[in-house]
Amino acid sequence: MTQGATVRAYRGAILHFKRDPATVADASHAYEYFADGLLLVRDGKVERVGEAAQLLPALPAGTSVIDYRDRLLLPGFVDVHVHYPQTDIIASYGEQLLDWLERYAFPAEQRFADTQHAGEVAAFFLDELLRNGTTTACAFATIHPESVDALFAAAQRRSMRLIAGKVMMDRNAPAYLRDSAESSHRDSEALIRAWHGRARLAYAVTPRFAPTSTVEQLERAGQLYADHPGVYMHSHLAENRAEVAWVSELFPESRSYLDVYERFNLLGARSVYAHCLHLDDADRARMADTGSTMAFCPTSNLFLGSGLFDLDAAYRHGARVGIGTDVGGGTSFSMLRTLSEAYKVVALAGQRLAPLRAFYLATLGGAAALDLDRDIGNFESGKEADFIAIDLHATPLLARRMERCESLAEQLFALMMLGDDRAIARTHLLGECVYARA
């Protein structure tokens, strides 16, 4: 053993995915499951995973074995779309998207001019993610550069993987929340220099959505995305019918809403678009061909009355899909609750979200959607050891339903339909326990 290396072993039921179960004839080839498994972590990275009976005898003498035998160990959840400044307006009554932005989101975001407020909300937000088993997120901040500083600083203190960016918004928003094409370019570039690639952090160029950016600002966004390889592009696309109609008025020369973004070179393997509800097949094909990600945000789409994501159509076209909570349009930080709503959304279209595929999407699928599957998403050797310990008996009802389960898939389905933050017993980042349920 290297001098000073920290090696720990975690013993429990272990599940992780190797590939998307929807893309293999036999779903059992997509994952590994060890009913009595061992996860070996060295200096924050996965060293090995396998059967406890095989790995225990070979452990270096003195290795501490943490007993999670009554838990299910999973890679941490990945939330591909969320707004940290909207934490305080989650569950705000009565509006669809455009009025909801005016009435709730914009006033809440105005408060992030105050760096103390930003720091306080950032800390709560990240702790809430960890409490829900989410170890990586792709997040909106506000137009204020200090709101990004606050979030990245808080993530760095927790050694958390995070993608975030300053909102760019130079029209169709209240004066108190507008930047300019020039200032948004300058501020974004300074934030990229300050934060991108530092610790586990990455920057996302973040024009809010097409209606709140001028042509000049969208051009600047395209320049930033092109000039800084490795940075992300994060925005909203085709969420609400009134929004889609507005975009076609504002950009009459574009074939579709997606085409607006494509004209400004904003599609690509690190582009993440929330919602993608009102697309046609030509749009879906462009999303797939460019490697762009669709963030499926079911609690938000139901809450704001926006529409139903067509998961089968996304898969048919080979588009990348991740799951987002979209708090505060979304109504829960819990990926389990989000998967439950995803199941119901696709059921309304006569489709099925199989439980193995659901947990793939929440872990390795989310990592791939964020182009992070080299670093996180499963327990392959060398990956960062972000993982959670799930209590399948967290509530009386879950415990009772588990007793009747006859397969792993059935257990996972009960977990995603009945589980929430109460089922997250522990959350680990780079091997370290950062949350333990009381």
Ligand code: GUN
């Ligand atoms: N479209 C533009 N801004 C937003 C936002 O803050 N939330 C949601 N759900 N959609 C948006």
Ligand code: ZN
């Ligand atoms: Zn959003």
